[in-house]
Amino acid sequence: MILLDRVTKTYNKRGSALKSINLHVEPKEFVVIVGQSGAGKSTLLKLLTREEKPSSGKIIVGGIDYSTLKDRKIPYLRRKIGVVFQDFKLLPNKTVFENVAFALEIVGMSNKEIQHTIPKVLEIVGLTGKENSYPSELSGGERQRVAIARAVVRQPKILIADEPTGNLDPKHAWDVIAVLEKINRFGTTVLLTTHNQEIVQKLRRRVVTIQDGQIVSDKAGGRYRR
Amino acid sequence: MKRKLITLRRILIAGIKNFVRNSWLSIAAIAVMVVSIIIILSSIVMNVATQNTISELSKNIKIAVYFLPDTEEDQIFQLKKEFESDSRVAEVTYISSEKAQSDFIESNKTDQKTLQGLALIGADSLPASLQVSVSDLTLINSVADLARQDKYKDYIEDLNVGKQDVQRTIDDATTAQKFITRASIIAASIFVGVSILIIFNTIRMAIFTRQEEIRTEKLLGATRSYIKGPFLVESAIYGIISGIIGSSIVLATVRVISYKDFAYTKDYFSDPKIMALCVLGSILFGILVGYISSSLAIRKYLRLKRW
Numbered sequence: 001m002i003l004l005d006r007v008t009k010t011y012n013k014r015g016s017a018l019k020s021i022n023l024h025v026e027p028k029e030f031v032v033i034v035g036q037s038g039a040g041k042s043t044l045l046k047l048l049t050r051e052e053k054p055s056s057g058k059i060i061v062g063g064i065d066y067s068t069l070k071d072r073k074i075p076y077l078r079r080k081i082g083v084v085f086q087d088f089k090l091l092p093n094k095t096v097f098e099n100v101a102f103a104l105e106i107v108g109m110s111n112k113e114i115q116h117t118i119p120k121v122l123e124i125v126g127l128t129g130k131e132n133s134y135p136s137e138l139s140g141g142e143r144q145r146v147a148i149a150r151a152v153v154r155q156p157k158i159l160i161a162d163e164p165t166g167n168l169d170p171k172h173a174w175d176v177i178a179v180l181e182k183i184n185r186f187g188t189t190v191l192l193t194t195h196n197q198e199i200v201q202k203l204r205r206r207v208v209t210i211q212d213g214q215i216v217s218d219k220a221g222g223r224y225r226r
Numbered sequence: 227m228k229r230k231l232i233t234l235r236r237i238l239i240a241g242i243k244n245f246v247r248n249s250w251l252s253i254a255a256i257a258v259m260v261v262s263i264i265i266i267l268s269s270i271v272m273n274v275a276t277q278n279t280i281s282e283l284s285k286n287i288k289i290a291v292y293f294l295p296d297t298e299e300d301q302i303f304q305l306k307k308e309f310e311s312d313s314r315v316a317e318v319t320y321i322s323s324e325k326a327q328s329d330f331i332e333s334n335k336t337d338q339k340t341l342q343g344l345a346l347i348g349a350d351s352l353p354a355s356l357q358v359s360v361s362d363l364t365l366i367n368s369v370a371d372l373a374r375q376d377k378y379k380d381y382i383e384d385l386n387v388g389k390q391d392v393q394r395t396i397d398d399a400t401t402a403q404k405f406i407t408r409a410s411i412i413a414a415s416i417f418v419g420v421s422i423l424i425i426f427n428t429i430r431m432a433i434f435t436r437q438e439e440i441r442t443e444k445l446l447g448a449t450r451s452y453i454k455g456p457f458l459v460e461s462a463i464y465g466i467i468s469g470i471i472g473s474s475i476v477l478a479t480v481r482v483i484s485y486k487d488f489a490y491t492k493d494y495f496s497d498p499k500i501m502a503l504c505v506l507g508s509i510l511f512g513i514l515v516g517y518i519s520s521s522l523a524i525r526k527y528l529r530l531k532r533w
Binding site: 072102 | 230
């Protein structure tokens, strides 16, 4: 599903963010990526969403080789990848329903299809009844679940969650992780980056540890390595 | 196809929402563009008015060739033929001595003293003539040279080329027309430039305030046209509203002017076809200015090249 072959990303000012990374993620896998701030986790995710181009190496996601991907095709790639951010990136002037609908409007889905699809996805993330609430009226956990609903409403094959629990208290953090696990059980490949040791220990999933731009550990059912 | 239409509808709605959201900036952008359109349309109106004045005056400028009393008609027709075969000549009219006299009597029928004077000097006192009008007034003297040829000098009593005072008025009107056109081009260019800057700034502000939203749109898979479409729609709305307001102000002003010599211009711009052309032209011009300025802002600030 995801293949990174000797991927290096170098910034002019900061130097190397990633150094010859090799990573292979199978379909339907749940991979936790851990590492200190500045280790290269976010750069890795930005490469996968094609916000950044690698300085060298090869990236293939869902059979799409990024080295041959034309700029105008990037939007269509992103439609196959769901992304969840630490700061939610919800539109404050739109309701929960409208925020989720936004992802479907972009692809030209009709209002009728949107009305039909959204209640289902809100049910999956446990937000039934909150359709007309604005982000400011929701708790952090609820906001993140709206962001997850928006990311998965198009049923992407891959879900990338960049520190989704970073701004949440433990209870809400676990709510979000539970939703991600549920989505993974439906067959979506999940890539989760986190700082939260407790989540990593309890999840018992594959853990990839990045340090100074290199993968220093990759263990199935792994634990947080300090 | 259906999805494309749905997307187009959403882009239009988003553009209208942007326009409403930026209402104060929008008003400033529209106001300047209205001024630009008023200047341009006013220049067109003034050009039509001066052009009409010139053409009215031009009708009075003709070459008049008066023939000696014993000139044969064949000889007159020889010159007439020569004038007619010249591409610079618009029209040649032959007025015989009898016709000149009857025209004179007709135009002076209420003036008994003049008619008595004509009777005293004799019925054949008014000469036959050729009245020649030219297509371009600047060529009138060179056309008159046809009648100045040696072969005609024995038949021609007098050659009258235009009226000097009318010619001078025409020259003045032409100079005024040129000045109006140049001044309008300069003023319109300045205001169009200001319009472009203001719309550019309005769109730039809109892009800055929506920066996070745009980034989210990009990451959710929005295409370039989906992201930039609403900004183009917003600037097109400026153009449409400015075009309607600007052209309405100018056309309404033309209608209320009751100056006698302006009657032709007033009638000209009251023609529904011309009115529609002015409104549509203004709208298209406004859309073009809006498109140029928003495209510049999008290119500079939306950073669509970097995904």
